[in-house]
Amino acid sequence: MRRAGVCLLLLALGSPAVADVVFRVPEVLVRPISDSKPVGISATASLHRPNTSEKGGDVEVQYEEYFVEHDVSTAEARKAAALLNLDDIPATRVGCGTCTRREMEYCETRVLMDHCCCERHFLPEPFPWLPHTCYVGPHRCHPLAHDCVKYTRLRDCCCYKHLAQQWKGIMSKSTSMISGGMIVLPLLFVPVLFFVAYL
Known part of the structure; x- marks a missing residue:
């Protein structure tokens, strides 16, 4: 019984952090084949570590969470x-x-x-x-x-x-x-x- 109460408390404390993510703004980077430097719509995107990313060929999508x-x-x-x-x-x-x-x-x-x-x-x-x-x-x-x-x-x-x-x-x-x-x-x-x- 006591263990179940602790689990419920941990779930209650942990759930707002997940629910608080309102939206994710994508930044699309295009990596040229001959060069490893990213170029794209965000000039500062390469300076910041993304929260998550999806790679597909020469295009990388990074997300910023708000x-x-x-x-x-x-x-x-x-x-x-x-x-x-x-x-x-x-x-x-x-x-x-x-x-x-x-x-x-x-x-x-x-x-x-x-x-x-x-x-x-x-x-x-x-x-x-x-x-x-x-x-x-x-x-x-x-x-x-x-x-x-x-x-x-x-x-x-x-x-x-x-x-x-x-x-x-x-x-x-x-x-x-x-x-x-x-x-x-x-x-x-x-x-x-x-x-x-x-x-």
Whole structure:
């Protein structure tokens, strides 16, 4: 009986590691017959050891595995948005200055990518009201804002209030659509995908 309990515990501890692999990205390498140096679509593929590979003639397929680092589900985001008080969020912070149009475009299109690169699950989630999924892979990520310090400044000075207003509205509408018996737009259920790597 005791032995069976230990086996069940080992299975429970071992299974998430296998289930956590979300997807594998292939890199195809073509090896010329006269030369052993790989050439192909990935310039750095020969520098990294692949997790797995399949060989067939002069073509080799290598895979990189990506895992969920952390995520905020639509249900969790909806709860957080309901508790969000926009009056408690300052429009900007001391020393921030005015945000440019380019910085506001960064908030709309790239801030979540840098969030996934710079902030891991052990840090407080800055966007609990925004559904997203952050993935982690085998290579180091590079923030689109050039570094995590600049990302943090843009997040706090330009993005936070803007995105909080936007997503509180989106989550409120999705809640009313559900309570009214309508189907929520599929876009709200599709998590934001980001490819990042271990720091």
